[in-house]
Amino acid sequence: MSGISLFNNLVRNSSKINFGSRVNQIVNFVAKNDTRRYLSSKVVKDSKIRNIGISAHIDSGKTTLTERLLFYSGRINQMHEVKGKDQVGATMDSMELERQRGITIQSAATYIDWKDHNINIIDTPGHVDFTIEVERALRVLDGAVLVLCAVGGVQSQTMTVNRQMKRYNVPFIAFINKLDRMGANHNRVAAQLKQKLGQNCALVQFPMGLESKFKGIVDVIEEKAIYFDGDCGEILREEPVPNEYKDELKKKKQELIESLSNVDEELGEMFLDEKVPTNEQIQNAIRRNVINRTFTPIFVGSALKNKGVQKLLDGVIQYLPNPSEITNYALDESSENPVKIPINPDRSGENKFLGLAFKLEAGRYGQLTYLRVYQGRIKKDDFAYNVRTGKKHKISRLVRMHSNFMEDITEAYAGDIIALFGIDCSTGDTFVTDKEFKLSMESMYVPDPVVSLSIKPADSNMNDNFSKGINRFMKEDPTFKVNYDSDSKELIAYGMGELHLDIYATRLEREYNCKCILGKPKVAFRETLLEPFEFDYLHKKQSGGQGQYGRVIGTLEPLPAEKYQSIEFVDQTTGTNVPDQFIPGIKRGFQNSLEKGILSGNKVTGLLFRLTDGANHCTDSTDLAFQLAAEGAMKQAFTEGKWQIIEPIMFVEVTAPEEFQSAVVGNLNKRNGIIVNSETNMGWFNLQCEVALNDMFGYSSEIRSLTQGKGEFAMEFLKYLPAREDVVNKLIDAYTTDKTPTKKKKKN
Template sequence: MNKINIGIVAHVDAGKTTVTENLLYLGGVIKKAGRVDNGNTVTDSMELERKRGITIKSSVISFNWKNVKINILDTPGHADFVAEVERSLSVLDGAVLVVSAVEGVQAHTLMLFKVLKKLKLPTVIFINKLDRSGANYKRVIEEMKKVLSPNIIGVQNAHKQGTHELEVERPYSYNSMGEIIESLCDIDDKFLEAYINDEKIERAYVKQRIQFKARDAKLYPVLIGSALKEIGMQDLMEAVVKYLPYSKGNEESMLSGVVFKIDNSKMNNKKTYVRLFNGKINVRDKLSIFGKENDEKVKRIDALLNGRNLESETLRAGDIGILYGIKGAKIGDIVGLRDKKIKAINLAEPVLKAKIIPLNEHENIRLYEAILMLAEEDPLLKYEASEDQKDIYLNFFGEVQMEVVKAILESKYNIKVKFEKALTIYKETPQKAGTAVTHIFTAENPFYAGIGIKVEPIKRGEGIKYVSDVTTGYLPKTFQNGIEDGVYEALTQGLYGWELTDIKVTLIHGAFDSVMSTPAEFRNLAPMVLMEAVNNAKTQLLEPLYEFELKINEEVCGRAISDLTRLRAKFDNPIQLNKDILLQGLIPVNTSRDYNLEVASYTGGKGMFVTKFYGFHEIQFKLGETREKHKIDPLNKKMYIMYKRNVLKR
């Protein structure tokens, strides 16, 4: 049986989950399509999702249609969960992009389409909600051609849109063929040549060219309808198997797959979701995880079959399945060998940080353990904790994600929490090279270890590089591992309280006592030496930047340019798009956190302000923020040593 792994993506309130429910209904998985308003949808299985009416976690479900197995990933629609969407799309064969016929292209639509285009993912577009007042599918198609891609082609017509009497013609009807041929001539050179040469253009040939281009992600066919009224859904289903490529994979090739989702909803029953590109996995197989030393034994496999997860003996190439017993796997891990089909993606990075506090002060440890579980399911939910786990900080994409984490902790773990005011995340980097050496057996060093460290700045965006100029023959590997652990731990808190980045750390000296030294002695000393070197180098504050696109009517262009200047944005000359203006550039995260609301206000909801994390850039100290240090500062050597020797308790 052929297989297709597809994702359903959309901006908020485009009707994505209702579309998914209708596809499951047509596929025979459910007896009736659920409704978000009624809280009875299949894919939004979390109580929190049903309560809020939004998708929070990607869910996977399968059904068959005309001898094709279709695995559907229903992905979140809110911008705060864009990383979950990118992670899901990276393992798929194609996608369905849902757009509202009333609201049209939204800022999040543009963001999603950029991801689809970057991944070269074949995509079918479905314009939904044609029955609603104000619906205009032709206007939306023209808007998509301008904003998303000129290679968008509608294949259907509708009548009485915006009413309950909505009628949608079948694709390639007699009434729509003229527009389809005209649009295809603009997109397909081979078709244009045949048209110019007066060759006879059969309907079958038009369908063939659109199918060929669509499966190669060089054309995006548009279907129309109303999921709520169950209009146009069968046409969409047929478009999925017609325009999206089948999953390819060789069971006899070397094993290659990727972990894209982890579910810890049931204690001691970790579910590891894997998309398998090549090879096959059997129960009791030992799997190698790329880059990790220890193999993992598969204790059980669940196959996705007709809306259910059924125990199976084998997961085969091209399919998605759930593995049990894989304790050490993390999201993004490669199972077996890296295959060229595994897409490399740069996930968005959280830009906000907030301290999380349990309302019951005695639940700190329980909260810390719950955060560990949540972070395993979402690798971008980074956390920091003080040595005693009393102070816990989480990184976020936005306020909605903060509310969701708060609700999950209460509903799933019975822990009520509050957040302090969210801060924009800054970082630090060395201004110049700095060196520090602490020798063994000296009065100021109570640890049985000697360490020398050099720090220096490196190119922006390169992160952290750690190297050792000390041979393992001179300083044993176990002691060097202790130093490295201590260095990485200390790098989370610089001179101004922010994480250090774009830094090269070199171990230049090491000394030990053959009787008294342990890896822990080196691990404890390393932060003191590292931070002394950092203090000698001094640090430069870095602020996070968004890459932005602002599309507004030309009448408010002056206001927009004035705003961007005030917000310290750097942008190119305006681009004229008929009566609209497009402005592109870089803008600080801290100054633009709520600017999308301003744009919506002064454009009457018609403007679009789309942002994507770009990176960090130097900033004058007076324009940035410092942060209270949440761990014992190694530069305060007396207090740090007392803490490490268990004399001082926070």
């Protein structure tokens, strides 16, 4: 029996065994005996490796699809469902919370062999609250599969994932899933890809029948009908295309060639000359343009009904790039002005090692660091250096992850995704094995938290466990932060949404036996300037000995609305009135003053500090003096300038049966929502609107009540805009009340 088979048998009989005590035994057995074990070696060519992510809007079927990829590749021998009805759950949802809630919370890595190719896969969450998991996965991947629901189509998180792929220049193919569902329409989804995401795309497959009549797919390029027989759809049967689909096949192939001709020079010339390209020419053109991100082929199927998954795997190999076809860059830190230099992805192992830590997890054996190897080779017992800190670490254990299980390996080469034990680092750190090799990889984008609430342990005796858990979660997740508020004397947790913070509170209770009390969620309001303010501030102090002298002159300006989350500092001084060595102190004084605004005590953003002139003293001017001068100028601006409060606006998408449309619209209007788009399809409506986050608390339970549990919604941060007058007045009143000292009663 293989290690994987043993593992599955143990899971199925988990009620009869002490599962925790057998983990190491299972993992070691798998590593030593499983004949399907992935082998990382330089004999594996670049062209035989794919690093892909599975990304989509929530509930589009990503984890179900990944479960099928594992099954058909022989990585597991039995499929399980996401909800865990059989008490097992999907392989990639290893956390108990994920199985209970039926959602993916953490990205999980695995690997499979398919037709002599090694494919590393990262299954990512779909909920916007866990968007950092998608960010760091896409940062290190060479390609991706964008999964779309055949009913929901392009939804809010689909747009977010599309932007993330664009940010990291990740090529992708699309897979329209759930064609067996009522209301499925592949043509509508393909049209949305073009209209909403601006993709140049075309179907390379189309379904034979929809909903309950979905029986197979037609390959547009090969012109074959493909059926998926067997209990699990494991037997592929190819037949000539039935007559009823031949007209549609001809139309879809013409659309495919035309879409490719618009972006591919070779096919464009053939199209103009009215030549018919061969199947091989079409496939080569698709691959070229997928890698260039100028074309997206669309595959179709139903993961739950075991249709179309194997052909999607063929598409991953055929169209997505291998590591050598993607140009990655590193910053040369050895020079004063770091410059970008290309990385050599050759797997010979002769180049110097370079790797990026993109994800951290804390487990029973210490910190587990996920690493993408970009260049060279790393071996067990090597010494690696953290470029940021300069610390030296011995690589005592190298593993390759399969969900939450690991298999020991002895070495890894460029293009591999591995994990290390015993490395103390942060997300985004670069590692090298040559201390003099001072290259660093660009880190991933980390969005700012939008929701905060107070948090404290229910039992003060649990303070140690509480601190351990909070410190671990903050290290693992850059979007989760906990700070002490000196005014309210409370710990404030910051996150991407109510669900995000609720998940961490639940994990504290389960993993650290520390039940937490959460306060009312608070919105990340901000303050910004309404109109430019000119400042001229002199900080002068003489108290015996050396004094302090610094003068700053300039303008404080509001940034445009699209930059409300930013702050900028511009030095426009000329001459020697403000020596260059004091500029950092002025900038520091400006930044220190942004922690609390004058109106509501919230952070100040959306400002440009333009320094134009100043004055210094030959002996009394210091870095501290100019820092205090900048802080004084900001206090002057707070007192005399005109300020406003801005609030986060969310993009909200609601899907529900048409019979509840008027009730949903009325409720959103009551929440001061602005509807930007509405469409209906097969008895369901899809509503897109913009609503202030402050008006969205409690909406999850309200939408269920309004739609008899049939409606669902998704929400993501969109922008900051000025808050309504009634909201501003409440915030100012609350802040004024908190600042007013209460008079103590005199004791008799």
